[in-house]
Amino acid sequence: MRRITVTLDDDLMDELDQVVRERGYQNRSEAIRDLTRQGMQQTLLKTGSQKSCIGVLSYVYDHEARDLAKRLTNAFHHAHELSVASMHVHLDHDRCLEISILKGLLDDVKRLAEHVIAERHVMHGKLSLIPNSSED
Known part of the structure; x- marks a missing residue:
């Protein structure tokens, strides 16, 4: 030091x-x-758009909305190389909270998060980013 x-x-x-x-x-x-x-x-x-990062994407959505769960699942399948883990929580009869851990290039992580948050019937969304200095 x-x-x-x-x-x-x-x-x-x-x-x-x-x-x-x-x-x-x-x-x-x-x-x-x-x-x-x-x-x-x-x-x-x-x-550092080409820097590696860890992203924590949290979002609340209406699980009764037509085809929304399918569209969200497809978004993560299309970007499977970014998805590390996720957790699903039932908040009430209509709303679910998902927390996804993402890992990859900053631009790719942001793009996936923005796509998910922009889906109709996703009510709240937030992406927190941490540089992944172990891969720089």
């Missing part, structure tokens, strides 16, 4: 100390490491 010196203005230092207290970090260095990792993840995901 390397040691560096960083100069921060007073207001930013106060904000950092507040984050340390609120999140329960043992020290500023731990907080700065985590915040740096988060910033690096966001930068890589914005600029």
Whole structure:
């Protein structure tokens, strides 16, 4: 591990100390490491369309909607190389929640997620992305 010196203005230092207290970090260095990792993840995901990533796609849909379950299944079968695992939860009589773990190139993962979320009768959808640094 390397040691560096960083100069921060007073207001930013106060904000950092507040984050340390609120999140329960043992020290500023731990907080700065985590915040740096988060910033690096966001930068890589914005600029690295050909980078490997892990995606967590969660969406709620009306399972009674005509052919929707079939269309969703087909979407995942057509992109089977991206799909790692999924979980299906019955929320109530009409709605189901699915959580899918995806792994592949950023553009491909985003494209599949956007297709699923855009399906009619998919009510809520969210994709969370994490760079897959083990394959870079």
